[in-house]
Amino acid sequence: MSVSPLLQYFADELRIARESAGMTQEQLATCAYVSKSTIAMVETCQRPPKKDLTTALDSTFDTEGRFERMREALLKAEVAPEWFLPWRDREREATALRSYHSGLVEGLLQAPDYIRAVLRADASLTDDDVDQRVAARLERQSILAVENPPMLIAVVDEATLRRPVGGPQVMHAQCRYLLEASQRPRTLIQVIPLSAGMHPGLDGPFVIASFDGAGEAVYLDGQRGFIVDRPEVISAVKASWETLRAEALSQRQSADLIAEVAESWISNDS
Numbered sequence: 527m528s529v530s531p532l533l534q535y536f537a538d539e540l541r542i543a544r545e546s547a548g549m550t551q552e553q554l555a556t557c558a559y560v561s562k563s564t565i566a567m568v569e570t571c572q573r574p575p576k577k578d579l580t581t582a583l584d585s586t587f588d589t590e591g592r593f594e595r596m597r598e599a600l601l602k603a604e605v606a607p608e609w610f611l612p613w614r615d616r617e618r619e620a621t622a623l624r625s626y627h628s629g630l631v632e633g634l635l636q637a638p639d640y641i642r643a644v645l646r647a648d649a650s651l652t653d654d655d656v657d658q659r660v661a662a663r664l665e666r667q668s669i670l671a672v673e674n675p676p677m678l679i680a681v682v683d684e685a686t687l688r689r690p691v692g693g694p695q696v697m698h699a700q701c702r703y704l705l706e707a708s709q710r711p712r713t714l715i716q717v718i719p720l721s722a723g724m725h726p727g728l729d730g731p732f733v734i735a736s737f738d739g740a741g742e743a744v745y746l747d748g749q750r751g752f753i754v755d756r757p758e759v760i761s762a763v764k765a766s767w768e769t770l771r772a773e774a775l776s777q778r779q780s781a782d783l784i785a786e787v788a789e790s791w792i793s794n795d796s
Contacts, residue, residue: 533571533574533600534571535596536568536575536596536597536600537568537570537571539593539596540568543583543589544565544569547586547587551565551569554586557582558579558582558586559578560579560582564579573654574597574654574657574658575596575597575600576654576657577597580593580594581594600658610751612753613745613751614666616735616737616743616745616753617634617666617669617733617735619735619737620676620736620737621676621677621737622676622677622678622679622735622736623676623677623678623733623736624733624767625678625681625732625733625734626681626682626731626732626733626766626767626770627680627681627682627686627731627747628682628683628685628686628730628731629686629731630644630686630691631682631686631704632682632733633663633667634667634670634678634680635667635704635707635715636667636700636703637699637700638660638664639692639695639696639700640696640697640700641659641660641663642656642660642692643691643696644691644692670710670712675713677712678712678713678714679716680713680714680716681716681718681767681770681771681774682704682715682716682717683717684717684719684720684783685720687701687717687783687784687787688720694791694792694794697788697791698788698789698791698792701787701788702788704784705781705784705785708780708781715777715780715781716771716774716775716776716777716780717774717775717779717780717784718773718774718775719775719783730746730747731747732745732747732763732766732767733747734760734763734764741755742760743755743760744759744760744763746763
């Protein structure tokens with residue numbers, strides 16, 4: 527796994543601070559109430575720093591929160607596959623996002639425990655990797671909480687709400703998360719009911735991004751998503767989008783269905 531520049535910077539600053547203080551890794555570990563191996567792994571970028579460590583480092587070196595600020599910067603720099611990063615940048619620039627997902631909830635609307643359950647499907651990720659990616663995805667969602675957020679219209683298949691990702695409690699919390707998100711003035715969530723049967727969205731998820739005075743782009747999601755700017759593809763995806771919106775329930779009906787599914791996860795688990 528490649529090392530991010532921010533993680534390397536943190537490791538270098540930690541080593542410099544320790545050596546400037548004339549401390550060995552073992553001595554620093556004693557002061558920070560961690561093992562020597564933890565210090566060694568952080569200094570060699572094998573493990574990202576945790577909050578209890580950065581708090582101890584700032585206290586030990588009297589750095590007034592500098593190590594904690596670096597840790598927060600690490601979390602904000604989303605840990606994501608290289609192929610996703612160009613879309614993340616487009617997403618931040620968009621004035622409107624129209625998304626359809628049938629397998630999983632749209633990433634911008636995923637609850638913390640749901641994100642964790644999704645990431646756990648990748649056996650190559652360590653616990654620290656998962657922690658970082660959960661924090662990063664939640665940071666990604668911050669674009670919806672700014673003063674002038676993009677308009678988000680998310681269409682989700684009912685089957686997604688009924689798929690037991692992480693178990694009943696996780697799914698109950700995820701449904702409630704969607705209901706809370708739908709209360710935002712520029713976020714609209716609609717559900718395509720199972721009764722709709724076959725529809726164009728079953729070919730795969732996508733997102734249409736609109737930019738102020740700069741046209742549109744489409745992100746075709748999947749195992750490895752990719753961005754499409756070709757007009758003929760955008761036109762075809764937009765046609766599918768209109769069909770999906772026609773199949774979807776109204777905003778109020780969708781909220782009622784999400785609430786019903788949320789309660790079903792609790793009642794079925796009791």
